[in-house]
Structures are given as structure tokens and as C-alpha cells.
Amino acid sequence: MSNSILTINNLSKKYRGNESYSVKDLSFEVKEGELYAFLGPNGAGKSTTIKCITGALPYTEGDIYVCGHNMHDNPVEAKKNIGYVPDNHFLYEGMTANEYIDFMADIYGVGVNDRNERRKKYVELFSLGDAVNKPLSSFSHGMKQKVCVIGALIHNPKLWILDEPLTGLDPMSAYNLKELMKEHCKEGNSVFFSSHIIEVVEKLCDKVAIIDKGKLLVSGSMEEIRAKDDDHSLEDFFISVTQKEKETEKVASLGIDEVKTDEFSE
Amino acid sequence: MSTFLSLTKRLAKNTLKPTFADDKEKRKYIISVVALVVCLGIPVILSVVGAYGLIKASVELGYIEEIFSMIFLSAQVVTVFFGLFAYVNVMYFSKDNEFLFTLPVRSVTVFWAKLLVVFIYELFFSAIIVLPMCIVGAVAIVMSGLSLSAAYFVMMILSVFTLPLMAILIVALLSYPLLYVFKFFKKHPTVGAVIIMVLVVGFYMAIYMPILLNTQSASTGADVSGDVSGDVSGEVQTDDDFDPNELYAEILPGLTTVGKYSYHTLFLANSMLSGDGLRAFGYAMAYLGIVAGLALIGSLCAVLMYKKLAYSVLEGGGGASAKKQNKPTVQLSSDKAMFKREVNSVFKNTTLLIQAGMITLLPPILVFFLCKINFAAAEQSTNSAFVAVGIAEMLIKLMGVSNLSATIAISREGEGIFMLKTYPVDYEKIIAIKLRFANIMSWVTVGLSTVAFMLTGVANIVAVIGLFAGNMLYMSAMNRYSLYRDLKKPKVHWKNIVEITNNNISTLIPMLVGSAGGVFVMIASVVVALLPINTYLVALIYCVITVAVSLVYYFSIKAKTKDDITQLFERIE
Numbered sequence: 001m002s003n004s005i006l007t008i009n010n011l012s013k014k015y016r017g018n019e020s021y022s023v024k025d026l027s028f029e030v031k032e033g034e035l036y037a038f039l040g041p042n043g044a045g046k047s048t049t050i051k052c053i054t055g056a057l058p059y060t061e062g063d064i065y066v067c068g069h070n071m072h073d074n075p076v077e078a079k080k081n082i083g084y085v086p087d088n089h090f091l092y093e094g095m096t097a098n099e100y101i102d103f104m105a106d107i108y109g110v111g112v113n114d115r116n117e118r119r120k121k122y123v124e125l126f127s128l129g130d131a132v133n134k135p136l137s138s139f140s141h142g143m144k145q146k147v148c149v150i151g152a153l154i155h156n157p158k159l160w161i162l163d164e165p166l167t168g169l170d171p172m173s174a175y176n177l178k179e180l181m182k183e184h185c186k187e188g189n190s191v192f193f194s195s196h197i198i199e200v201v202e203k204l205c206d207k208v209a210i211i212d213k214g215k216l217l218v219s220g221s222m223e224e225i226r227a228k229d230d231d232h233s234l235e236d237f238f239i240s241v242t243q244k245e246k247e248t249e250k251v252a253s254l255g256i257d258e259v260k261t262d263e264f265s266e
Numbered sequence: 267m268s269t270f271l272s273l274t275k276r277l278a279k280n281t282l283k284p285t286f287a288d289d290k291e292k293r294k295y296i297i298s299v300v301a302l303v304v305c306l307g308i309p310v311i312l313s314v315v316g317a318y319g320l321i322k323a324s325v326e327l328g329y330i331e332e333i334f335s336m337i338f339l340s341a342q343v344v345t346v347f348f349g350l351f352a353y354v355n356v357m358y359f360s361k362d363n364e365f366l367f368t369l370p371v372r373s374v375t376v377f378w379a380k381l382l383v384v385f386i387y388e389l390f391f392s393a394i395i396v397l398p399m400c401i402v403g404a405v406a407i408v409m410s411g412l413s414l415s416a417a418y419f420v421m422m423i424l425s426v427f428t429l430p431l432m433a434i435l436i437v438a439l440l441s442y443p444l445l446y447v448f449k450f451f452k453k454h455p456t457v458g459a460v461i462i463m464v465l466v467v468g469f470y471m472a473i474y475m476p477i478l479l480n481t482q483s484a485s486t487g488a489d490v491s492g493d494v495s496g497d498v499s500g501e502v503q504t505d506d507d508f509d510p511n512e513l514y515a516e517i518l519p520g521l522t523t524v525g526k527y528s529y530h531t532l533f534l535a536n537s538m539l540s541g542d543g544l545r546a547f548g549y550a551m552a553y554l555g556i557v558a559g560l561a562l563i564g565s566l567c568a569v570l571m572y573k574k575l576a577y578s579v580l581e582g583g584g585g586a587s588a589k590k591q592n593k594p595t596v597q598l599s600s601d602k603a604m605f606k607r608e609v610n611s612v613f614k615n616t617t618l619l620i621q622a623g624m625i626t627l628l629p630p631i632l633v634f635f636l637c638k639i640n641f642a643a644a645e646q647s648t649n650s651a652f653v654a655v656g657i658a659e660m661l662i663k664l665m666g667v668s669n670l671s672a673t674i675a676i677s678r679e680g681e682g683i684f685m686l687k688t689y690p691v692d693y694e695k696i697i698a699i700k701l702r703f704a705n706i707m708s709w710v711t712v713g714l715s716t717v718a719f720m721l722t723g724v725a726n727i728v729a730v731i732g733l734f735a736g737n738m739l740y741m742s743a744m745n746r747y748s749l750y751r752d753l754k755k756p757k758v759h760w761k762n763i764v765e766i767t768n769n770n771i772s773t774l775i776p777m778l779v780g781s782a783g784g785v786f787v788m789i790a791s792v793v794v795a796l797l798p799i800n801t802y803l804v805a806l807i808y809c810v811i812t813v814a815v816s817l818v819y820y821f822s823i824k825a826k827t828k829d830d831i832t833q834l835f836e837r838i839e
Contacts, residue, residue, distance in 0.1 A: 015839060056684035058836045079690035090685045092607065094614030100597060106603030112595050186504050 003066070004192040005159045006030040006053065011062035013048055013214075022048045024213040026062070030159070030207070031190050034242060035185045036193040037208045038199040041242055045214040046194040047087060048262040050163050053192075054084045067158050080108065083157030087164045088193075089144040097128065097147045100156055102170075106149075108155035115154055122150040126177050141168040149177065159186055164192040178204055189236060202234040210241055217241045274379040281356065281383050296773045312484040314402050324522075332522030334403065334535035334641035338429060339528045341395040345433035349388050356384050363759055373573040381434070381568075388430035396426050400538075400774030407539075413797035417546045417677050418538045421553075425534055428557045432530070434816055435564030460623075467627055530556045546674045577680055600691050601699065608703045609677070612671060617763055618678065621670050626711045629665045633658045637723045646745050652795030654724040655733065655808060656788035661714045662737050663787070667780025669711075672704035672745040673773045676756040676838070677766040683758045693835040701749055708741035728805035740783065743820040748776040750827040753834045783819055 004144055011026040023045040040046045051057040053064055054076050081169035098119075105115040123132055128148040131139070136147065152160060160181070166174050168246040181191045181204065187220055195201055199240045201208060202222070209219035210264055218225070225237060324333040357380055366376050400422040402416055444780055460733045525532065530553060537549035598606065637654035670678070679686060686696065716734040719725070751772045760766055766773070790811045 016837075033806055047519050052682065054688040056687045057839050076690045082688065084685075084688050086685060088681065092611065092682070094610050103607060105602055106598040107600050107691065109600065112596075112597050115593060115597075218621060 003032040004029050005067060006192060007065040008053070009063040011049065011052060011059055011064060013057065013059045020213050026211070026216050028209050028216065028219045030190050032188055032190060033185050034206045035103060035191065035204060036212065037205040038192065038202060039198065039208060040211040040240060044212045045213060046152070047163055049211070050161055050194060054082055054161060065108045079185060081157065081158040083152035085148045085152045085162040085165055089141065089148050091136045091147060093135065093143055096135055097132040100147060101150055105150040105154045110155050110198055118156070119150065124182070125149070126173055134201045140172065142170060142244055143246055145169055146173060154180050158189050160189060160191045162191070163173060164195060165193055166195065166197055168211055198235045198238055212242045270375050273375060274382050275385045277379055278386060281387070289396045289663055294771050298771050301778050314398055317399060317404050318406050321403050322410055324518055325407055325410040325412065327515055329518045329522050329537055331526040331532060331535045332538065335523055335525035335531040336530050338531035338534055339426060339525060341392050342433045343392050344395060344430050346437060347385065348391050349430070349434050349437050352387055353384050353434060356380050357572065358576055374569055377569055377572045378722050385430060388434055389426065392430040396422070396429065402765065413543050415543070416580060417550065419551060421534060421538045430467045432557055432560055435560050439564050447664035447834065457758055467631060515763055542617070552741060580766055593668065599793055601695065604634030604691060604696065604699050605703065608699055618670065622707060625665055625668055625670070626707060626714070630663050630714040632661050633715045634718040634722055635660070637719060637724050641722065641724045650814060651725050652808065653793045654722070655729055656791040658715065658719050658733060659791060659812065660788040662712060662782045663740060663784030664781050666708055666711055666737065666741050667748070667777050668746050669704055669708050669745060669748070670709045672748040673776060674752055674766050675700040675704060675749045676752045677758055678763065680758055681759055683756070693832045695833050697749065697753065697835065700743060704745040704749060705742055708745055709738060711737065712737040712741055726801060726805050728802055729808055732805065733811050736816045739813065739816035739820055741822045743816065744776060745779045746827055747779065747823045751776055753831070758838065783815055787815055
């Protein structure tokens, strides 16, 4: 686990009152400097997994390690290494953007000089200008997203987690965000994000994991994935593995015992 | 018509119908509601008994129509007060407008469906004031030897429906200027909340001050500035020749002044109380004419304004001006940052700030006026001094246990609780900070109420110390319990903050438990005052009782809330 930033071992999550698992037996690892994408259809368990990793939700079984700290046994130390951008862009709407950034900096113990330097950089990058002194309640969806990103990066986290980060951003801001993700990894940190935009994942990421119905279907580097499916794009590959899962379930429901696995199986 | 009915049915279900996860939750809810009604029934019965005396005296002294007019007007004022928030929220600030306007339904249909839902909601407030008062009124009138016609009961039922209808149409007419006020509150929540609180405090002072002045002058028979703090020395005089009718004769002219000039409620009262059938019919027609006229003008204006105003709210939100940022950035510890966030989450939200402000400011005002009025009206006896102590106990405890800083400490975070869980801050620390804030809010209430009680000059210093110490301890215990209940079963998946308290047993149970303590100490303090002993000794026994009750609460709650806070916080999903 020398250069591992995030390690997930057999993670399972069942919501209270639910019979079935939302995430079952998930295992993968994100290493230092990696830009890791998490793909899956709607309701596959991506957000649930991310919420378990960030500590927002308790998990039923398994282990999560962030920079060597177990999320269950040592949550505070584990969380200190995470910067999180949720899919709903939650912000305290009574605050201004600046007040929110200061709040996040205080929570993560960032000194005044460091926070002001980073704030200046990101506010310029996302062209927020004077809006930082306006109440967050008056912000649009995209602007809230930008403030969430700044809040998550204010302590320069080792692991930056984003849930559907490109939704609602204008093209320039989306470009800046992708560049920022690459830059964050180049500095020796890691980025783990969920997305539906397969083209972006294909161009941007070092590694990818595909999940459906709470189970990991495949994970590996982009080279490994390409090697498995030479002639096709990641989109074709994604559709073929998720479709295969559906067919497997269909066959199982018909009472056929054995399903022939193919080259995509891990 | 079918569109209107299905829309109304859906909106009414969303707004008014309780939802339960299972039968067990439903049973618990029903039991809690019944228990709350029983618990709150005691002060209600006391008020009804008080009203009986007042109505009976008004029959004998010739003020019966004016008193009924006042009762109806009070019901309308309460309906306007609650209706104002409900109307503006349901009509304009409800998040479903954006969706409803995309449906192939005319905006007029949406308007009438929503108006009907608000009306049903308001009907409840109107009925719980008008029906008991009219029934007590009927008993008092019959006991005075007068007879009642059928018109009394027919108009009683009609009034339950027409009084809130008028109130809502008045609110509808006022909605245009009101909306600007609400928009201002949204942009400046703190200023808005302070204005509302000042208005409410002013409203209560305007109600109680004339009664107090009349009561004081009646009971002292002298100048109102005269000293009524007779028992501070411990020696209390009891006047055995006290005649309540003399007091009512002094109070009633002042009390009924407004009722005399509130023509529509006076017509309603006359239609119920005129023995002559033709006159009663005439008054009823006059009253119903006013209702119909207002309904026509009010609904026409409101319908015409509805879509324009609703769209202006949907368009609003942007355009907020930037704050000047001159202060240098200062680094805070995570504890201080969390505490600041906690304070801001209440003080920068108009709804929460108004509720917090009311719970902090109303108890001292009510303690001052109600204790003083009771003491003056009852001729300043030892017994009435401790009835006043009981009133103060009941008011502080009853309103104190509604402290939303504790009762909905977790739920009011909404889905933001999941973001809070991702911060590198110990869960126990988060809860401790929430409890600290809730306690500060409660202690301010207890402190202000004690000062208010001291200013009444009703009881000696020993009783004042008992009131302060007992309630400080009591509130600390109750806040812990309320927060624990909310932590155990939080309601975080809401769209509108009012959904937290709707049908939520977790917020209801601490109120029940807390009120029970208040009722017990109130009764105990009155019973002790009946003992033929010195005032200081009475105060000392009261002190022991209130502190002992608080200690029992404190330790039993401490034992009951031993569950692992971290685990409870962690399992929220």
C-alpha cells in the first residue's frame, strides 16, 4: 500500500430497510498520480460508493483506506485527505462564496496565506470575480459547482473526489476543470470521479472502473481496456459489458446454471 | 372540474396528510397526539374557565355582543397571522409552481386549488378558537338565565367557515405588497426576522398592556403607577371582600372597545344573540353580505394577480448585490468554524430565526404580563403569587422545550447532513457544538424570563432563584433529550423546512415530556401556596420542588441518552 491513495476491499452497502445490496463486494485501488474514472448506468451504485468513500454514508461490509487511514476506525484522519464535490452541489446558502471558502479552509486547518493564494488562483480560473461576495442562494447551478470545486481544493487534498462534475458547467469551465484534474494528479495527488460522459473519460483518464447493479464489472488502465477490445471505442466497450451483465441475469433467471464468461471478465 | 378536483386532492394530500413508514409509526403518532392534547388540555381548560367568568360577567354588565365580537376578531387575527405565512408559501414560494405551470391546466384552476388547501388548513385554527368559546358562551348565557335561539348554533357553524375565508381573502388582497416584503426578507433574512419579531412583540404588548393597566387600576382602585409589589417583603395581604364583578366592570369597557367598532364581527355576534328572529336574520344578512362582497373583490384581485406574482417569484433569486469585503481573513479553529456555521444556519434563515426569536422573546413578555395581570386581578394574595410562579414555570418550560436549536438540530441540516459527515471533524464534537448552541439559546430565554418575572415584583427573591436555577437545569436536560431524539430518527430528506415538524414524532415526544414537567411544577407550586406558612418558606419549598424535578429529568435523561453518539450520527442515511 506504499503509493496507494485509496484502497477499497470488498465494500458492500445495503440501505436500511432494503433487502438487496446497493453495492456488493467492490474492490479496487487508486494510486498516487492516477486519474481514475468511475462509470456505470443510472442507479448502478456510483454515488453510493462515493458517499461511502467520503464518509457521508455508513457501509455494511468491507474496508476503505484513504492514504492508509481506515475510514471506519480513523475517519477524521482519512477525511483530512479528501476533497469532495457532491453531485447536488450542496452549499450553505446563507453564506457568500467567500464565507463558504473560508469555512472550508477553517475546517481543514488551512492557513490564511495558503487559502488566499489558492482562492485567488481558482476564482480567476473560474471567472467568478465579484460574485464571491454574493450570497450563494443567488448562484446558478454552474456557479455553485465552481464554488464546490474551490471549497474541495482549498486544502490541496491528496484525493479529490467528484460526483458527476461536468454536469451544468459551461464549455470553458468544463475545460478548466479537466485541466485542473490533470494538474492535480501531476502534483502527486489523485482524482477519482464518476461520469456519464464516456468521451471525456476516454481522453482524460489513466484508469477506469465500470459498475452495474452494485457490482464491479471491470477495472483497469485505459491501455488494458483497449487491449481487450481493439476495434472499438470505450463507449462500445461500456455498452457491451453492461449489456452482457443484463443478459447473464436474464439467463440465470431462466434457470440455466452456467454462463460462459468471455474475455472481458476480470 | 375533474382537473380542479384531482389537483386539489393531490395538493391537499401533499400539504396536509400525514405519511407514515408503517403501522407502528402511525400508532405512535396517534398516541403522541392524544397525549399532547391531554397535556395541553389543562391550560386550555383553565382559559375556558376564565372565559366562562368573563362571558357571564359580560352578560350581566351588558357587554355580551362586544365580547363575542372580540372573540371572533381574535380568531380572525390568529387566522390572518398563520394564514399569511401559509398563503404566501403555498401560493408563491412553493417549489411545485414551476412544475404546475408546465401542465396543461389554467393558472386560475391552480389558484383555486391552492386557495382551497390553505382554507382547509386555516379552518383548523378558526375551529379551535371559535367552537370552544361559543360553547362556553352558550353555557354562560344559559346559566345567566337567558335563552338561546337556533340562530346561535347555525351562525356558530357558519362562522367557523366564514371567518377564515374572510381572513384568507384579506391576506390575498395584501399579497402584492406582502410579496415585496417577503422578497426583501429572502435577501435580508436577519433584518426581515428582526422586523417580524418587533411587530409580534409589539402586538403582544398592545394586547396585554391595556388589560394590565385596567386590571391594575381596578384591583388597586387607584393610580396605575401605584405599587403592586406588595409581597416582596414576604408579608402578603389577602382581601377576603374581593368581588370579581367589580373587576370585570372595570376591565370590560377597555377590553371590548375594539369589538364595538369591528362591524362585521359585531353583526355576526348580533345575529347569534338577538332574540328577535327578524333582527337576527337582518344581522346575519349584513354579515354574510360583507363576507360575499369581500370574497368577490378579494378573489377577483387575487386571481388577476396570481400568475404575475408567481412568475415574478420564479424569476427572482438573481441580482443579489455583492457584500463589501473589507475585513482581513482570520483563521478559525474547526470548533469555532463549526459553531459559527451553527449560529449562521439559524440566524441567516428567516423561518428559523423567526421561530428562534419567538421562543426566546415571547416567554419573558408573556411571563411579565400574564403573571402581573393574574397577580393584580387576584388581589395580590400569597396564593395568587404562586399561581403566577406556576404560570411562569409553565410558560418557560412549554415554550423552552420547543427550542428548535435542539428539537430539529439534525433534521434542519437537510441533505446537507451528508456533506457535514464528510468533514474531518469528530461526530461527538459536532453534536457537542449543536448542544452548546441550543443551551445558549435556552439559557438566554430562561435568563430573560427570570428578569421579567423579577420585574413583576410578584414573588420574593427565593422564588426567583428557584425559577432561574430550576429552569436552567431543566432546559439543559431537555435540550439533550430533544437533540438525542432527533439524532436517533432525523428527517433529513425534505424540500421545505416545514416538512421536518409535520407528523414528526421525534419532535413531538420531547415537547410532551417537557410539558409534563411544567404542568407538575405548576400544580405543585399552587398547592404549596395553600399551606398556612410564611411566604419565604413557601418559596423555599417551591425551590426544592422545581430543582428536584429538574434533577430527576437531568439524570434520567442522561441515563436514557447513553447510546453511542458516533454510531447514531454515522448511521444517518
